[in-house]
Amino acid sequence: MQESRMIAAYAESLARKLDFNPSLSRRVRQEVQDHLWEATAAGPPGNRHEAVQRAIVNFGDPHVIAAQFATAWLARQTWKVGVTGILVIGGVFVAMKARVTWYAAAQWGLSEDMRDVANAVGWIDVCAFWLSVIMGIAGCAYLVVRRAPLTALCAAHCNRLRHLLFLSAVSAVALSVSVVGDGVLTALRLVGREFSVEFLIPISLMVIEIACAGILIFSIRSIVVRMVHTTALLKT
Amino acid sequence: MLKGHLDLIVLAALAAGPAHGYAIIETIKRKSGQAFDLPEGTIYPALHRLEQAGLLSSRWTTAESGRKRRVYALTRPGHRALAERRAVWERFSDAIGGLLGGTAPCKSPA
Numbered sequence: 001m002q003e004s005r006m007i008a009a010y011a012e013s014l015a016r017k018l019d020f021n022p023s024l025s026r027r028v029r030q031e032v033q034d035h036l037w038e039a040t041a042a043g044p045p046g047n048r049h050e051a052v053q054r055a056i057v058n059f060g061d062p063h064v065i066a067a068q069f070a071t072a073w074l075a076r077q078t079w080k081v082g083v084t085g086i087l088v089i090g091g092v093f094v095a096m097k098a099r100v101t102w103y104a105a106a107q108w109g110l111s112e113d114m115r116d117v118a119n120a121v122g123w124i125d126v127c128a129f130w131l132s133v134i135m136g137i138a139g140c141a142y143l144v145v146r147r148a149p150l151t152a153l154c155a156a157h158c159n160r161l162r163h164l165l166f167l168s169a170v171s172a173v174a175l176s177v178s179v180v181g182d183g184v185l186t187a188l189r190l191v192g193r194e195f196s197v198e199f200l201i202p203i204s205l206m207v208i209e210i211a212c213a214g215i216l217i218f219s220i221r222s223i224v225v226r227m228v229h230t231t232a233l234l235k236t
Numbered sequence: 237m238l239k240g241h242l243d244l245i246v247l248a249a250l251a252a253g254p255a256h257g258y259a260i261i262e263t264i265k266r267k268s269g270q271a272f273d274l275p276e277g278t279i280y281p282a283l284h285r286l287e288q289a290g291l292l293s294s295r296w297t298t299a300e301s302g303r304k305r306r307v308y309a310l311t312r313p314g315h316r317a318l319a320e321r322r323a324v325w326e327r328f329s330d331a332i333g334g335l336l337g338g339t340a341p342c343k344s345p346a
Contacts, residue, residue, distance in 0.1 A: 014277075024284070027306070028280060030304050030306070031257055031280060031305075031306050032277070032280075033303070034256070034257075034258070034299065034303045034304065034305050034306075035257050035258045035276065035277075035280075037301070037303060038258040039258060039276070042258075042262075058275065058276050059275065059276045059277040060275025060276065060277035060278060061275070061277075062277070064275070064277075064278070065275075065277040065278060065280065065281060068278060068281035068282075069280075069281045069284060071281075072281060072284060072285040072288060076288060
């Protein structure tokens with residue numbers, strides 16, 4: 001049936017523009033098809049082919065509709081990046097503190113010859129971690145100060161997200177340096193000791209830190225990729 | 237003019253009860269006396285945005301035709317938002333009505 005192909009093609013063209021959000025894309029495809037069939041059936045009796053064409057014209061330009069969806073998506077991602085950043089930094093902080101507390105409780109000190117290296121690494125670790133915290137707080141402050149309503153122009157959301165992604169990227173890099181530093185410090189404490197079940201505690205806390213940093217990097221990367229797609233859609 | 241008020245229009249169209257996208261468009265056209273000739277597709281980003289804001293909820297149902305259909309309904313915050321926006325609109329409308337129906341505006345400050 002030609003009419004059904006026309007409707008499917010239109011829904012597909014809109015859904016393809018929403019690839020930056022696959023679940024939204026699937027949902028919109030289904031809704032658009034239902035809408036167009038309904039509009040076709042409700043139209044004046046006569047040529048069905050013309051009724052479908054009229055329904056498609058009345059629905060509007062898929063590019064314009066996709067751009068409106070993209071605006072809402074950008075606004076949402078901005079908050080998502082901010083919240084993820086804070087949760088991840090908080091997670092790393094808790095794991096780091098728990099590990100240090102464990103060392104103190106278990107009296108796992110450093111040997112004399114490792115102390116200089118550990119001090120240097122520890123200094124870099126602390127600086128990197130606090131840089132990451134400052135960038136995270138700056139990101140949240142930016143979100144609160146530069147609030148934009150959901151109905152704001154797409155360019156406003158794009159700029160907010162771009163600035164926030166920059167702050168988050170700096171925070172993620174600093175956090176990664178800090179996690180690597182923690183890894184080195186953990187290795188320095190484990191080296192030379194006989195393996196025991198106690199090793200699992202600092203190692204699992206390190207795994208949590210690495211996972212947290214990974215989540216932040218992965219979410220930033222995924223949003224950057226989708227944002228590039230979205231802004232390309234909005235420019236054309 | 238419509239752009240800034242689309243959210244209010246959609247919320248008002250759903251005040252009578254849950255409806256799917258096409259029915260919402262039809263309600264808007266009918267109740268506004270066909271005054272708003274908006275491209276029908278623009279309703280969906282607005283519905284999505286209002287749902288993300290927690291003012292609407294939605295669920296899939298199956299229409300009589302057997303097609304899957306997304307039905308939207310006002311949530312409790314949605315009802316509250318509608319009442320607030322309606323009150324703001326009525327105050328604005330009264331103020332403009334008073335201005336247009338009242339004395340002629342001053343041409344220059346005293």
